[in-house]
Amino acid sequence: MSMALGPLLQSLEPGRMDDAEFQRWARLLETRTGVTVPPERKPFLVTGLRRRMREAGYTDYHSYYDELLDGARGPMEWAALVDHLTVHETRFFRHQPSLSLIRDQWLPEWSRHAPDEQSLHALSVGCSTGEEAYTLAMVLDEALCGVDAPRRFGITATDVSQPALAVARQGAYPAHRLSEIPQQYRADALDIDADGAFRICERLRRRIGFACVNLLHASRAPLRQLDLIYCQNVLIYFARERRGELLDGLARLLRPRGLLVLGAGETTQWSHPQLTRTSGRQTLAFLRNP
Numbered sequence: 001m002s003m004a005l006g007p008l009l010q011s012l013e014p015g016r017m018d019d020a021e022f023q024r025w026a027r028l029l030e031t032r033t034g035v036t037v038p039p040e041r042k043p044f045l046v047t048g049l050r051r052r053m054r055e056a057g058y059t060d061y062h063s064y065y066d067e068l069l070d071g072a073r074g075p076m077e078w079a080a081l082v083d084h085l086t087v088h089e090t091r092f093f094r095h096q097p098s099l100s101l102i103r104d105q106w107l108p109e110w111s112r113h114a115p116d117e118q119s120l121h122a123l124s125v126g127c128s129t130g131e132e133a134y135t136l137a138m139v140l141d142e143a144l145c146g147v148d149a150p151r152r153f154g155i156t157a158t159d160v161s162q163p164a165l166a167v168a169r170q171g172a173y174p175a176h177r178l179s180e181i182p183q184q185y186r187a188d189a190l191d192i193d194a195d196g197a198f199r200i201c202e203r204l205r206r207r208i209g210f211a212c213v214n215l216l217h218a219s220r221a222p223l224r225q226l227d228l229i230y231c232q233n234v235l236i237y238f239a240r241e242r243r244g245e246l247l248d249g250l251a252r253l254l255r256p257r258g259l260l261v262l263g264a265g266e267t268t269q270w271s272h273p274q275l276t277r278t279s280g281r282q283t284l285a286f287l288r289n290p
């Protein structure tokens with residue numbers, strides 16, 4: 001029986017993708033999300049696309065493409081597909097030098113200049129499944145709330161992937177992720193089960209609002225003026241010539257003395273008349289002039 005079913009199942013699989021077809025899908029992804037897929041990443045695109053097509057019951061690229069563009073379920077289907085075509089790799093406390101810059105250098109300065117009643121607003125761009133936003137919450141909570149004159153803070157965390165955001169909103173992670181979180185934060189920030197699985201405590205979860213925002217349209221999103229923008233491992237998926245425009249848009253959202261933190265090495269040529277690059281070889285960050 002399996003010999004008879006084998007060819008039948010194969011014929012229901014999306015077939016080989018030629019280069020013209022690949023270009024068409026890569027263009028669609030770039031137009032809608034800004035993410036570029038160079039030819040050497042074709043296998044990544046094909047694998048993600050096929051996986052989603054199988055789940056949704058499509059066997060040929062053309063009818064699936066038409067459904068996405070013109071079908072009644074197009075917008076919903078796009079939301080599901082984009083999750084398969086973007087990279088969500090992330091970790092808690094992923095880039096220690098950037099977090100030290102925030103905690104040890106920038107925050108003390110910011111606190112010195114901000115009026116006592118002023119709260120701090122941060123943005124995590126391309127937050128994936130939430131680890132980056134919760135990391136910022138732990139760092140800010142320790143630095144701002146454990147002192148004599150505690151300050152309030154709030155974080156907006158955005159991503160283009162709805163499924164990733166659904167995981168982020170839950171704030172629950174399996175036991176093997178616990179080792180990413182330094183011991184000093186665990187007691188205050190986590191509710192840990194007997195088996196080691198954990199959830200970010202409600203007090204910190206309440207500080208974060210997760211929202212589906214496409215970075216391409218971030219400057220049109222109803223985001224407030226921000227003190228801290230954290231944008232790591234997102235720009236690398238965008239075409240070089242587009243990165244400057246996106247960063248200009250983020251710079252406009254920064255308050256005076258606000259900090260924009262990028263991934264080290266993510267862009268080398270960008271500068272902005274109102275921002276000054278901070279020193280530090282392991283970090284790439286820009287301070288908005290007072």
Ligand SMILES: C[S@@+](CC[C@H](N)C(=O)[O-])C[C@H]1O[C@@H](n2cnc3c(N)ncnc32)[C@H](O)[C@@H]1O
Pocket residue numbers: 032033034035086087088089090091094125126127128129132158159160161164213214215216231232233234237
């Ligand atoms: C590799 S993850 C980085 C996660 C986190 N920032 C970190 O450094 O650990 C990249 C994230 O960017 C998101 N992304 C890709 N294109 C985007 C866009 N146009 N707008 C918003 N988020 C986007 C992806 O969905 C993905 O979750």
